[in-house]
Amino acid sequence: MQPTMNDRANIPAPAVDLDRLIDDRAAEGWFSVHRDAFRDPAVFELEMKHIFEATWNFVGLESQVPNPNDFLTTTIGRSPVVVMRDAEGKLGCFLNSCRHKGAVIFHTGEGNGAHHSCPYHGWTYDTGGRCVAVTSQRQARYPEAFGATAHDLAPVARFDSYRGLLFASLSPDVPPLAEYLSDARRGIDIVVDQGPDGIELVPGAVSFTYNANWKFQLENSSDTYHFIPTHTSYIGVLEKRRSQRAAAAPAGSIYEDIGAQAASRRGSFTFPNGHVLMWGDNPNMQARPLYASLPQVEARVGKVMAKWMMYVRNLTLFPNVQIAENASMQLRIIRPLAVDRTEMLTYCVAPKGEAAESRIKRLRQYEDFFNPTGFATPDDTSAYEACQRGDDARTLDWQQGYVRGMGAVRAGGNPEAEELGISPETSSVGGYLMGDETIFHGNYRAWLGLLKRGAAKDAGAA
Amino acid sequence: MSNGLAEATALLALEGMLLDEQDWDAWLALYEEDAEFWMPAWKSESQTTGDPQRELSLIYYAGRAGLEDRVQRIRSGKSVASTPLRRTAHMVGNVMPAGEEGGVLSVKSSFNVHVYDTRTKTQHVFFGRTTHGLVRRDGALRIRRKKVVLANDCIPTMLDIYCV
Incomplete structure (x- = not known):
């Protein structure tokens, strides 16, 4: 079967006996963490996938992007993301990755601009994350399936703020931010x-x-x-x-x-x-x-x-x-x-x-x-x-x-x-x-x- | 001026050598008591901070006492980051005059400082450019101001005063 976009989520996790990592017997007066939690690369992979890429992460302050078309870049786990205000001032958070071949679109920590073009083949996005131009699309002789595919920057699954602190989650399976915090x-x-x-x-x-x-x-x-x-x-x-x-x-x-x-x-x-x-x-x-x-x-x-x-x-x-x-x-x-x-x-x-x-x-x-x-x-x-x-x-x-x-x-x-x-x-x-x-x-x-x-x-x- | 430049070049080389030799007292003696030492932080990809009283610096001391504090910590034996000390090799080049005002001779230069951590057998190079403000005291040039613009500012674990 051909691999699909979501196959990464289905790759079997490395075998780690999770119950072996924490000895939580607080009621009996003991608690310890196994050294593998700090030294086993397989544990790290699980942390990336099941913690950082599966729950709320802090991504910045509203005051870092005060004006329309301001942006800041950061990461959630391994994923590069961009937080930006659109032309009307509405905040959004997207994966900082061109839908064409994956290139990072935003190359600086902070900045401002109404449109952002991929440096590779020139696909262009607005600050609402919409793909506003696929370079030479008219001449491209794309198959029909291309037109049926979304080219916009992928938004994170959840994005919210508390008192000017911005948080995002790559997984939708999280409680509301207020409840999480x-x-x-x-x-x-x-x-x-x-x-x-x-x-x-x-x-x-x-x-x-x-x-x-x-x-x-x-x-x-x-x-x-x-x-x-x-x-x-x-x-x-x-x-x-x-x-x-x-x-x-x-x-x-x-x-x-x-x-x-x-x-x-x-x-x-x-x-x-x-x-x-x-x-x-x-x-x-x-x-x-x-x-x-x-x-x-x-x-x-x-x-x-x-x-x-x-x-x-x-x-x-x-x-x-x-x-x-x-x-x-x-x-x-x-x-x-x-x-x-x-x-x-x-x-x-x-x-x-x-x-x-x-x-x-x-x-x-x-x-x-x-x-x-x-x-x-x-x-x-x-x-x-x-x-x-x-x-x-x-x-x-x-x-x-x-x-x-x-x-x-x-x-x-x-x-x-x-x-x-x-x-x-x-x-x-x-x-x-x-x-x-x-x-x-x-x-x-x-x-x-x-x-x-x-x-x-x-x-x-x- | 040309004599001054040769003298300044020798002073900059000497400063690097004294740091590499960890001859802290001789290094401190190169500085005036009111010497300002400033290594700004970066606020964007192309701009450092410009006002150490309103914006963040990587290091800012308004006088030599701050450098003396660093030496105290290095010598204390009680700083795990400084015990054992890293080995360094300073290369100072491109020394050129940058004006003279009020008896202070400004000199620009570039630096590479190779830093070797004996614990992990790993090495790193800090590089950037420096502006020294020099004054003449008792017939010799001494340092009144030093500004270090560190180009690679994602610091691997630590940067101490002897690493730039």
């Missing part, structure tokens, strides 16, 4: 409401790669435990700066007084579908760029939301985006390239119209902490690479990194969840040095759930 949406609210007119990406995107599995980044964002051991040299630089500046001068970073951090609280929320929020007290809130306008922020959003804006908060929206606000505020997009290779695209996030002094504060802390050219992220990514190399110890199976804090985790909410008006699946509060690892359970339960759902579909299709 559930109460993790409150983590987005705490970010977006920081400016009276919302937030924007500070000009200047930074990308980097590391030679390790994408889930090391997924976890690290919620990992309080690593901070002091991994970032000792960064903490040392901050200590030196503190000793050299005038005593009355404000802190240059929330992490300047690591002792105060270590004596503060940290908490975790897990939500359905793999989203998690790590939060913590911020004993150095005057180091935050938003601090200068705190009274106005409180008047606008209320004391509770303003307090949460000052907290350390690292939000993961499974599977591909994190918004971390600690030393500064970063939006990071995770793009897995291979089982042992990941690309990160990162942006500094700021309230629109931020005051000049606050912006400078934000930038310097951001560059110090978050850049791959700074003092902290290179130590994170180097640690991921050490894990990837060490996970090649093939006679070792199970990690021991998922049980700290098991004595503190509880089902449902807690007083912090109540003040935020959210209903997480689990919540936890402890001292900073507890270094909670139960927050990862939320990631891996969704991860395994999607892999199993995909395997069941494949089995049904076979």
